[in-house]
Amino acid sequence: MRTELPDPVDARIGARLAELRARHGWSLGELAERSGVSRSTLSRAERAEISATATLLNRLCHVYGRTMSQLLSEVEAEPAPLVRAAEQQVWQDRASGFVRRSVSPAHAGLRGELVEGRLGPGADIAYDRPPVPGLEQHLWLLEGTLEVTAGDTSHPLAAGDCLRMRVYGPTRFCCPGPGEARYVLAVVRP
Template structure:
């Protein structure tokens, strides 16, 4: 489960709404996202919290960034979000923690995300959420291997890698967690 059960329920409801808005059955969504129908059904009923990889697939199908999707389940936009009020989401499978640093708003052109990936954790996104997005990943702590379209990039603290949305794999090389900021910019 995620950190906030109420947020998990709002996320599940929003995912179901997005599917219904498009007039898709669970079977159609399962085919497009390449995820089992039963998994999608359990996610939409908030029986399980989706993993980061699953949310990435769904965001790709729905044409949204993960931050935008998560912002859609929060209250209206505000100009300032204090650290203790920033939305935090945890992937219970990998231990990945994602903090939405930027104040949430549906029309963001840029957003800042803090990522924390435990040593040894490995997350693969097999398709881009939205093609053409520009990313700047700035590593603060730890060692991270980011593989983009099969090309591995090893990052050390202070390194910054710029890339456009692509298939990617994040792997924390240890010994401690990898902590980074990810700036995502609309095309």
């Protein structure tokens, strides 16, 4: 258990997750059944005793019908039309080393958003379902190499390549190295 104060972003994410669960009228047990995440993990994430991983947030986004960017934008201040580089929220999955910068965060009335992702050599992130079925994604690899698997199809990418897909099933992002993979992901809600 943490003895220091939780990270402010983790605390806001936890509060938002608790709020969403309460809005649906679900107990921790009901949410655990719907998401496949243990009650204890859900409870600890809501209290910001742990930093939520990308996989955990993806499962919860699926249950709540949101993209990860939508969820993260809901814990930010009201987004402005101009997002300065210094103001772009950065979130890190400490378990995998995945770093996510919300370049153009989700905004009411807009269906698209831009995300910069960074994966270190050897990083491997698997999502068992999309946060929103039919989510449109355009991944433009800026640096390094990346292998993206959507469903049963694997796509090896080199710098400059762009992968376009609609996501209905599991996806996996692997950085074989030797350097990090840096990419821009355009996400468009259906």
